[in-house]
Amino acid sequence: MLRPLGKRVIIKRLEAEEKTASGIVLPSQAKEKPQMAEVVAVSKDVEELKVGDKVVFKKFVGTEIKVDNDEVLICEMTDILAVVE
Amino acid sequence: MLRPLGKRVIIKRLEAEEKTASGIVLPSQAKEKPQMAEVVAVSKDVEELKVGDKVVFKKFVGTEIKVDNDEVLICEMTDILAVVE
Amino acid sequence: MLRPLGKRVIIKRLEAEEKTASGIVLPSQAKEKPQMAEVVAVSKDVEELKVGDKVVFKKFVGTEIKVDNDEVLICEMTDILAVVE
Amino acid sequence: MLRPLGKRVIIKRLEAEEKTASGIVLPSQAKEKPQMAEVVAVSKDVEELKVGDKVVFKKFVGTEIKVDNDEVLICEMTDILAVVE
Amino acid sequence: MLRPLGKRVIIKRLEAEEKTASGIVLPSQAKEKPQMAEVVAVSKDVEELKVGDKVVFKKFVGTEIKVDNDEVLICEMTDILAVVE
Amino acid sequence: MLRPLGKRVIIKRLEAEEKTASGIVLPSQAKEKPQMAEVVAVSKDVEELKVGDKVVFKKFVGTEIKVDNDEVLICEMTDILAVVE
Amino acid sequence: MLRPLGKRVIIKRLEAEEKTASGIVLPSQAKEKPQMAEVVAVSKDVEELKVGDKVVFKKFVGTEIKVDNDEVLICEMTDILAVVE
Numbered sequence: 001m002l003r004p005l006g007k008r009v010i011i012k013r014l015e016a017e018e019k020t021a022s023g024i025v026l027p028s029q030a031k032e033k034p035q036m037a038e039v040v041a042v043s044k045d046v047e048e049l050k051v052g053d054k055v056v057f058k059k060f061v062g063t064e065i066k067v068d069n070d071e072v073l074i075c076e077m078t079d080i081l082a083v084v085e
Numbered sequence: 086m087l088r089p090l091g092k093r094v095i096i097k098r099l100e101a102e103e104k105t106a107s108g109i110v111l112p113s114q115a116k117e118k119p120q121m122a123e124v125v126a127v128s129k130d131v132e133e134l135k136v137g138d139k140v141v142f143k144k145f146v147g148t149e150i151k152v153d154n155d156e157v158l159i160c161e162m163t164d165i166l167a168v169v170e
Numbered sequence: 171m172l173r174p175l176g177k178r179v180i181i182k183r184l185e186a187e188e189k190t191a192s193g194i195v196l197p198s199q200a201k202e203k204p205q206m207a208e209v210v211a212v213s214k215d216v217e218e219l220k221v222g223d224k225v226v227f228k229k230f231v232g233t234e235i236k237v238d239n240d241e242v243l244i245c246e247m248t249d250i251l252a253v254v255e
Numbered sequence: 256m257l258r259p260l261g262k263r264v265i266i267k268r269l270e271a272e273e274k275t276a277s278g279i280v281l282p283s284q285a286k287e288k289p290q291m292a293e294v295v296a297v298s299k300d301v302e303e304l305k306v307g308d309k310v311v312f313k314k315f316v317g318t319e320i321k322v323d324n325d326e327v328l329i330c331e332m333t334d335i336l337a338v339v340e
Numbered sequence: 341m342l343r344p345l346g347k348r349v350i351i352k353r354l355e356a357e358e359k360t361a362s363g364i365v366l367p368s369q370a371k372e373k374p375q376m377a378e379v380v381a382v383s384k385d386v387e388e389l390k391v392g393d394k395v396v397f398k399k400f401v402g403t404e405i406k407v408d409n410d411e412v413l414i415c416e417m418t419d420i421l422a423v424v425e
Numbered sequence: 426m427l428r429p430l431g432k433r434v435i436i437k438r439l440e441a442e443e444k445t446a447s448g449i450v451l452p453s454q455a456k457e458k459p460q461m462a463e464v465v466a467v468s469k470d471v472e473e474l475k476v477g478d479k480v481v482f483k484k485f486v487g488t489e490i491k492v493d494n495d496e497v498l499i500c501e502m503t504d505i506l507a508v509v510e
Numbered sequence: 511m512l513r514p515l516g517k518r519v520i521i522k523r524l525e526a527e528e529k530t531a532s533g534i535v536l537p538s539q540a541k542e543k544p545q546m547a548e549v550v551a552v553s554k555d556v557e558e559l560k561v562g563d564k565v566v567f568k569k570f571v572g573t574e575i576k577v578d579n580d581e582v583l584i585c586e587m588t589d590i591l592a593v594v595e
Binding site: 108120133134140141143144162163165166167168169170 | 174175180235237
């Protein structure tokens with residue numbers, strides 16, 4: 001398992017249908033990757049989020065890596081804009 | 086519901102008629118989007134504003150997302166210039 | 171009424187005759203807008219100025235908005251250079 | 256032996272097969288060097304990592320040097336994104 | 341009277357003959373404006389200087405304004421390099 | 426003798442054979458100057474290093490001067506990456 | 511007399527023969543101005559140096575002025591690299 005260091009989280013992009021269920025839809029710039037994601041790991045230094053949280057994040061941020069065939073994104077907390085409650 | 090993280094708020098742009106009622110009108114650069122908005126959500130870290138406040142914000146800031154067909158904007162508090170009292 | 175947030179003030183540019191009365195005149199680069207103004211609102215975070223103060227401010231700063239047909243400018247305190255006493 | 260100074264660690268890139276064993280695979284931009292590494296030395300100022308830890312790090316960071324024929328990389332801690340647990 | 345705000349002073353450039361009397365002459369790049377000045381006002385936040393002090397300041401800094409036909413310069417304290425004693 | 430000021434050290438580049446003895450070799454970009462050096466002086470503000478330490482430092486940093494025919498380099502401590510133990 | 515303000519000193523470049531006597535010679539880029547100097551004045555905020563100290567300083571820094579026909583340089587302390595002991 002990957003544990004992020006510093007003020008970072010690891011997130012996994014949500015597919016369109018998952019976003020619709022939460023009532024939140026991103027603008028229809030169709031070619032861009034979605035900006036909603038689920039938190040899959042949090043650093044010990046991060047208190048505001050927990051695994052499973054759904055978040056909106058800034059475009060063009062983070063480092064993409066592949067874990068067991070899943071593409072995930074390691075992001076700075078400052079790149080996470082909001083959480084779905 | 087979306088809750089912003091860090092020093093952020095979520096705001097929704099006001100239409101022209103709503104701005105007129107408050108006596109505040111933005112300069113008539115007709116093609117620009119309005120710079121007045123209503124606060125729809127505040128982070129736990131924000132004390133200066135509350136939901137329902139009407140604010141003036143900087144141009145070209147924030148991240149636009151769509152929530153239940155409403156276009157809203159997630160902004161840093163430093164991009165909120167003033168509040169209508 | 172508009173109340174600025176953060177370390178900000180709202181100011182209204184002074185006309186030429188008002189500036190002459192105070193004995194302070196800006197350099198005659200005729201096409202530039204005047205750099206003297208009267209404070210019309212102050213944030214709760216600003217202690218150095220009060221409404222009615224006449225100030226000199228940096229060029230090309232602030233955000234212009236219109237309140238009841240008056241054009242005013244929302245500025246950072248660091249853009250206010252001096253006050254007339 | 257080399258001991259890094261400041262908030263730095265020395266890491267050695269992992270080969271493809273080692274990464275597969277940990278279940279973590281980086282995106283297939285084949286010509287880039289791998290972004291997973293094993294920690295081979297830590298500064299006295301670094302508490303979050305220890306020798307032997309496997310980490311993911313940012314691309315294009317650090318200073319490459321050769322120690323006893325091994326190519327290693329001296330990195331700032333802020334360039335280490337996550338650790339495998 | 342103008343009172344500067346923040347860590348600022350208002351200064352008035354000295355003419356060539358005044359500088360000679362103090363024994364300090366700036367390099368003979370004849371077309372540049374002189375870099376010596378007399379302090380004419382200090383902010384409440386400035387303790388290192390007082391009105392009447394003669395100072396050397398950095399080129400190309402400050403905001404020029406005209407007070408009762410005198411051209412003065414509002415400068416940051418960090419732009420004042422030295423004082424004549 | 427030269428004593429560096431601030432968070433600085435003075436170092437002298439090591440020749441190739443000296444580096445081999447320590448088992449540490451820099452990458453074979455033959456035309457670059459070596460990146461290993463011996464500390465010849467330390468500022469009073471530097472505690473992590475002492476005279477005689479062998480260090481690895483960042484490329485293209487520091488100010489070169491000549492002391493009694495020796496070329497040495499005055500560097501910021503942040504440019505010293507690691508020490509040989 | 512000139513007294514520097516802030517973390518600054520005033521220095522006077524040393525001639526070649528003076529540098530030789532101290533055993534320190536700068537690299538032979540003949541057209542550059544010398545980088546060794548004698549301290550002629552220190553700010554009250556500077557504790558590390560005193561008048562008469564011989565120092566090595568960074569190239570291309572400071573403000574040149576002329577005092578009683580001597581060309582001197584007002585420098586930030588961070589531009590003074592080392593002192594001769």
